[in-house]
Amino acid sequence: MMKYTRRSFVKNFSMAAGAASLAPGLLLSASRARAATLAKGEPIKVGILFSLTGGLAVPEEDSALVMQYAIDEINEAGGINGSPIEPIIVDAKSDMNVYAQKMRELILRDRVISVFGCYTSASRKAVMPTVMSRDNLLFYPTCYEGKECSQNIVCTGPLANQHSQELIPYMVENFGKRVFFVGSNYVWPKESNKNARIWLDDAGGELLGEEYVPLGSSEFGSVLNKIRRAKPDFIFSTVVGASDIAFHRQFKQAGFNAEDMPIASLTTGEIETRAMGIEYGAGHFLSAPYFQALDNPTNKKFVDGFLGSKYGKSGVTHYNMEETYNSAYVFKAAIEKAIDENGMENVTPRLIRDAAAGVRLSADVSPEGEVWVDENNFNTWLVPKIGQCQEDGSFKIVKTADSHVEPLPYSIYPDAGTCTAQGLKLPSGSIRKDVI
Structure with a gap:
């Protein structure tokens, strides 16, 4: 069984401090930083940004491992349009400043097309300013509180x-x-x-x-x-x-x-x-x-396959791991659709996000049973x-629950507006973008 320390790990949640801690070479101007590009036969680079050490490693390390397992599955089945997925794995060290720093590195230096990761809302909020300013894409695979409407995130875990x-x-x-x-x-x-x-x-x-x-x-x-x-x-x-x-x-x-x-x-x-x-x-x-x-053939295959693999050292599976696994297949379906509609060389993170709208994972793919991404708010319909x-x-x-439950990020804030694919639609009818 893995051992975890109890050490305190959060120094500061300040995004300004996170930006200030970056190496000078990573403070790239918009004109110098190149966007991620795809080419047939070339690896598709994605970031895996979880804490492998520190107090948050308890749930996050295994999410990083199951993401690698899912990528291996996809690559062994032929990859995406003939290209393998290449994961760039980063330890955020349970430190909000490190999350922010490593997200910048993944997007600006490594030029990943999307990033999978974060567990706490504190870490998600630490990385999202960079994700949004670079128009990249975060797949966030766990529960969170809602009250957000960003155009640069796809969530596969439950809302409140x-x-x-x-x-x-x-x-x-x-x-x-x-x-x-x-x-x-x-x-x-x-x-x-x-x-x-x-x-x-x-x-x-x-x-x-x-x-x-x-x-x-x-x-x-x-x-x-x-x-x-x-x-x-x-x-x-x-x-x-x-x-x-x-x-x-x-x-x-x-x-x-x-x-x-x-x-x-x-x-x-x-x-x-x-x-x-x-x-x-x-x-x-x-x-x-x-x-x-959960007693179904897909979950049995998932549990046996993961725990029998080189990644299954935890000895168990877990909701955050399964939501991470599902996020890999949402990404696969979305990027394949974006390639079909735009050509591989034209695919951008935003086009992947747009293509994720309405993506369904059938019961023979998702271990929890059929789920789908909401076409408007890019959260996921789930069965609690x-x-x-x-x-x-x-x-x-x-x-x-008797049936799938719609994700409602503003469920207790009916007067705030409605999250749409274009942004938060205010009661006045105007659209407010990038609400986070």
């Missing part, structure tokens, strides 16, 4: 209305109305909890407290003391990475248990449970569109699921 909107009423119905929120201190947990408070109120629940710890923190003593005094029926957690592991361990060590007070999470899946020790995860809940336990961690570390699926 595709996971916590199902999870909150389920927990209230089955465990009680009294809830305590715990999250990492950055934009995704805070914005997710804005959504969760609305759905908690709709379900007749009561919020007893809301606490945030620094991203990367491993100290939860004061939070657990507040939980002990509040006596909630369950915890709603948006704690991520190594902090998530520390929280679950200290929760049990403090004498709490899942039978009396389960943790309902948006992030604690098979990888985190394996890393923390299954005794710390058993009995708790996760909302996600994918679980390793809720799983409970078992004593062996696997998840038993206890609830599945």
Whole structure:
């Protein structure tokens, strides 16, 4: 089993500091920087930007590995229009400044046609100014809070209305109305909890407290003391990475248990449970569109193939890994369409993005079952699921949505406008571009 450190890893979220840390040779002017180009038979270069070290490596390292696995699959099947995909793999080191720096390197120096990566919204927000200014494309393969409408991103994970909107009423119905929120201190947990408070109120629940710890923190003593005094029926957690592991361990060590007070999470899946020790995860809940336990032929092929490959060292699959795997096949379908419509030498990241609108992955490609990219907001239609961690570390699926749920990035902000392919359509009818 992989070992992870608990070291603190975030120095600063300032984008200005990230830009200032770049090597002078990478501060290229628009006139000097060349755009990515494609040529038949030549490798198609893409960036893989995840944290392979530091606290965020817990979920991100395996996403980098599964992306390489998917690329190998595609290349072994003939690549794209006769060209292999060439991954350029970068360690973001769980540091927001490094994410920003490495994105610039991938786009300006390595001239990749698209980048796959990031896990936290903090890292996504760190890289997107470069992605947008260079008109490149990020495939973002995990859950996030919404409230964005960028023309340079395709998201294959769930929005808040595709996971916590199902999870909150389920927990209230089955465990009680009294809830305590715990999250990492950055934009995704805070914005997710804005959504969760609305759905908690709709379900007749009561919020007893809301606490945030620094991203990367491993100290939860004061939070657990507040939980002990509040006596909630369950915890709603948006704690991520190594902090998530520390929280679950200290929760049990403090004498709490899942039978009396389960943790309902948006992030604690098979990888985190394996890393923390299954005794710390058993009995708790996760909302996600994918679980390793999904019983279908495509998932069996995916699980057996990945875990049997040189990349499958984690011993499990996980929602973030599967969403990353799917992003590779969305990219394949979109770039093939862009080539057919424009000719290979004319394909740009923007044309790939445009071609991704409406891309469907059938049930014989996507391990979670059929999914498709929304034609307007470039998020993905998914079937939400809720799983409970078992004593062996696997998840038993206890609830599945009746049908696919539309991704709604502004679900709790109806007056903000509607995300379209051209930008955010304001109530006035005007379009505002690159909202992030």
